[in-house]
Amino acid sequence: MAAEVLRMIPTKESVELDDRQLVELIRQGDDGAFETLVRRKTSKVYGLCYRVIGNGEDAKDISQLVFLKLWENLEKYDPTYAFDTWLYRMVTNVAIDFMRNKQSRDNAVNSNLRLVKTAMDPEQPVTVARKEVESVFNAISNVLSPKQKTIFVMSEMEDLRSSEIAKVLGCRESTVRNHLFNARKLMQAQLKKRFPEYARLWEESR
Amino acid sequence: MMTCHYFRANLQPGNADAALLEHLRHCDACLDYAMSIDPDLFFRSLGGDELVPPGGVDAFVGDVMSQVRVRNAETALAPHRTVSAWQRWALAATIAVGVTGATLAYRYEHSAPAPQRVAQTLLSVQAAKPHPAPTATKSFVETYSSHNATIVEMPSDGSDTKVVMIFDDKLPADL
Numbered sequence: 001m002a003a004e005v006l007r008m009i010p011t012k013e014s015v016e017l018d019d020r021q022l023v024e025l026i027r028q029g030d031d032g033a034f035e036t037l038v039r040r041k042t043s044k045v046y047g048l049c050y051r052v053i054g055n056g057e058d059a060k061d062i063s064q065l066v067f068l069k070l071w072e073n074l075e076k077y078d079p080t081y082a083f084d085t086w087l088y089r090m091v092t093n094v095a096i097d098f099m100r101n102k103q104s105r106d107n108a109v110n111s112n113l114r115l116v117k118t119a120m121d122p123e124q125p126v127t128v129a130r131k132e133v134e135s136v137f138n139a140i141s142n143v144l145s146p147k148q149k150t151i152f153v154m155s156e157m158e159d160l161r162s163s164e165i166a167k168v169l170g171c172r173e174s175t176v177r178n179h180l181f182n183a184r185k186l187m188q189a190q191l192k193k194r195f196p197e198y199a200r201l202w203e204e205s206r
Numbered sequence: 207m208m209t210c211h212y213f214r215a216n217l218q219p220g221n222a223d224a225a226l227l228e229h230l231r232h233c234d235a236c237l238d239y240a241m242s243i244d245p246d247l248f249f250r251s252l253g254g255d256e257l258v259p260p261g262g263v264d265a266f267v268g269d270v271m272s273q274v275r276v277r278n279a280e281t282a283l284a285p286h287r288t289v290s291a292w293q294r295w296a297l298a299a300t301i302a303v304g305v306t307g308a309t310l311a312y313r314y315e316h317s318a319p320a321p322q323r324v325a326q327t328l329l330s331v332q333a334a335k336p337h338p339a340p341t342a343t344k345s346f347v348e349t350y351s352s353h354n355a356t357i358v359e360m361p362s363d364g365s366d367t368k369v370v371m372i373f374d375d376k377l378p379a380d381l
Contacts, residue, residue: 034274038267046266047257060259060266067270068277130234130251137249156249159224187249198248 019083026074038067044084045091051153052095052146053102054138062098066091088160088168092150099146136198140190144183151176152183210236219244231256352376 017025017036025033045066050059069090077086141149147169154160154168155176162180166173192199208229213236217226222244230240231253240247259266355374 031271031274031278035267035271038270039263042259042263042266043257046259047253050257051252056260060261063259064266064270064273068273071274071277130237133237133248133251137252152249157252159227 020079048091049095051157052150066094085167096146136195143186143190148179148183151179155180217243
């Protein structure tokens with residue numbers, strides 16, 4: 001049925017195919033369809049990898065690995081489920097594995113790192129800049145476990161609901177909420193400790 | 207595209223919908239204001255979708271596709287030794303039947319034999335067992351001692367048996 005529908009479509013370029021239709025074409029051996037899928041999902045995959053890993057080059061390598069795994073395992077994809085959920089699961093698995101291997105090596109180094117901003121007077125008025133937020137996030141998010149960080153990123157930056165994250169990670173929604181609660185608590189504590197000028201924003205508004 | 211005015215008018219603490227977040231993630235001018243309204247937006251102002259890998263999307267896609275082509279070529283060159291699921295099951299079943307059969311045969315051979323087989327075995331053992339040779343001497347002869355007897359030892363044919371003839375008038379007649 002799906003193949004008949006696809007045959008009725010005049011050209012790939014003229015009509016925007018959805019993810020499932022592209023997967024169907026890739027399964028039939030269409031490498032061009034795979035290229036379209038990679039192009040479409042690059043920002044999403046790389047963005048999540050970058051936020052979780054915190055390093056552009058590593059995130060790029062991991063993203064490429066994700067797409068190769070995707071290509072190798074496309075036969076296993078069940079079209080009754082959302083493609084993005086399946087893709088996110090692959091990304092999180094690869095990224096968490098990478099983080100676990102890397103974290104043990106980097107822990108000692110990162111504990112000694114401090115941004116220059118830390119020396120700033122906590123009473124001085126703060127103007128928030130996006131680059132600063134990125135730096136702060138990269139500096140303090142290392143206190144989170146790879147799974148906590150992945151959940152935090154998916155919730156806060158990718159705007160996924162707890163139920164969606166639970167599907168991606170294959171765990172219960174309560175587990176996701178629990179990880180998220182602990183992650184926020186740890187992040188706020190780190191912010192207070194290392195960047196008191198930003199932590200003051202919370203205190204002032206509450 | 208949402209205006210900064212609309213964003214600021216609609217932003218409520220704890221109530222940032224997708225459209226508001228989209229604006230926040232692309233507008234530096236509204237970042238400071240958003241923090242003052244809802245500090246929870248501090249990290250939420252960072253999105254992921256707008257990020258581009260180093261070198262650009264085209265180079266990234268090109269790298270992925272070249273690796274896919276290499277793997278395709280490797281797969282094409284590799285000898286086709288793929289075995290279907292049915293063949294795998296058939297092979298596994300054959301091995302299982304063979305092992306089970308061999309085990310059963312071994313157990314049958316080494317298990318306790320049936321009564322009939324025991325009787326046959328005993329008969330064959332008895333048939334094969336040599337009958338005891340008749341005693342050549344009697345105890346009397348072994349203790350015999352006389353100065354008048356004539357003892358003749360018969361020449362042996364190579365076997366261990368020795369034939370000795372004793373001629374003595376004093377010996378009992380029924381010896």
